Amino acid sequence: MKWPNEKMTRWVGIPIVGFIMSFIVKDHEHEHNSLIENIMISMVFTGVLWNGAVLIIFQLRKKFPDLPQTGNRLVVTYLVVTLFMIICPNLIRLSLGIVEFSELDDIKNIFMNSEINMVAAFMVSSVYEGAYFFGKWRESFAFAEQLKNQQIRTQFEVLQNQMSPHFLFNSLNTLTTLIAEDQKVAIDFTQTLSEVYRYILQNKERELVKLKEELAFSKAYVYLLQMRYPENLEVNFSIGDVFNERYIAPLTLQMLIENAIKHNIISKTEPLQIDIYVDKRDVLVVKNNLQLKKTLEKSTKTGLANIRKRYEFLGQREIDVITSQSNYMVAVPLIEMLTELEFTKSSTYDRINH
Structure with missing residues (x-):
């Protein structure tokens, strides 16, 4: 339903209400005035x-x-508007010469028609605050729907693109090689691979996870990658335990690590180094040396955009991307308050050990 324009309603309503009030408010100050004068004075008030x-x-x-x-807001609004409705009429009466300043010594003159004014204050405040609350509620509902829709897109992207069949294919090839070379390492690799996919399935519907959970998952994911690039990939985690209880959008680190691997050369002559740490602004930073591939793997190019959108819907600070000649950095906000964003739909994931 489309609400009428507030300004138009107000300016149409003023003469109508003023006309009605000229018949409701009767006092000795207006008893000698003509009907037209009373209506005009009432409209001014x-x-x-x-x-x-x-x-x-x-x-x-x-x-x-x-x-x-x-x-x-309601308490302060009612108090301030009520006080205004008591003081302002007296100033109007003085301005129009209806009363002399000396007459306001009498408490009865000061609070003349105050009952009507306070009822009017309550009604006006209630109508405006009711409309504002309803509008905010609708915004909140729309926000929740947007977040839900974005989460559905995230689930699809994670399953179809981020943890793609290509990653699984490479992991299985690595596993095949390990089985022939070292069965114990092959068993560890298999367990870690299952933990990685279990984390994805358990957290794909969640909006936030604890940083310690995301770090444990990311370390397991890096373990799988380092089996593929044993000497060419170095990932350093430098995050203090004090940040363990902060929150992050799930799979954010995985997306950023995969993004670095997807776009940069990884070789013995040009190893890739990824540093993950929390800077002095208390934001999580993923930094890698920049050595871009000339030809990139097929990509939907939505990983970073997905992270940006999720944090935008969560009402957090923007994702910062800083590129220099030698480095590429992405800074992601750490979230402290889960109580206002508690959309978690699945149980907390146990810390991954590998």
Whole structure:
């Protein structure tokens, strides 16, 4: 349903409400005025009070804009608008010469028609806050739907592209070689490969995982890669335990590691080094030396875009990408608050040991 324009409603409503109020509010100050004069005075009061209340409401929305702040916003709005509805009418009466300043010494004159004004304050605040709350609720609902849709796309991409049949094919080729050379290592390799795919299946529907879980999975994934590139790939993890309870979007590290391998030369003469650490801004950094391939493997080129989109939907800081002549770096925010983003649908994954 499309709501009417607020400004149009207000300016159409002011003369209508002012006209009605001229018959409702009866006091000795207006008893000698003509009907037209009473209507005009009532419209002035209505216009100033309505516009003033709206200005207060809009300013407090800027101060308390979010849905969880609704309670604080309501309390402050009702208090400030009520105070405004008591003070402002007296200033209008003084400006229009309806009363003299000396007459305001009497408490009864100060609070004249205050009951009606406070009821009006409550009604105006309730209508505006109700509309604002409903709008925010709809935004929140739309956000959840967007996140759900993005998660579906993530699941598809992870299963179809990120952990592709190409990776599985290479892993099985490596396993075949290991079986012939060293059965114990082959068994370890098989167990790690199963753990990697178990992590994917268990976490593909989650929006966030603990960093320690993602690190354990990434180390298992790197173990498989290093069996394929035993002397040509070096991955260094330098992350303190203090960050273990932070959160990250699942498979983020895997995507970034795979991205480095997919786009860079890995050879004895040009080994690839990947450093994973947390910098002084408390963001997770994945850095590799830059030695781009002349021809790239077939790619949908959506890995980094996928990560960006997921963090955008989660309301976190943007992903930073820094490229120099010798290095390529991606900085990913670490998330501290799970309580407001608790969309987890599966059980916590046990730490991978390999």
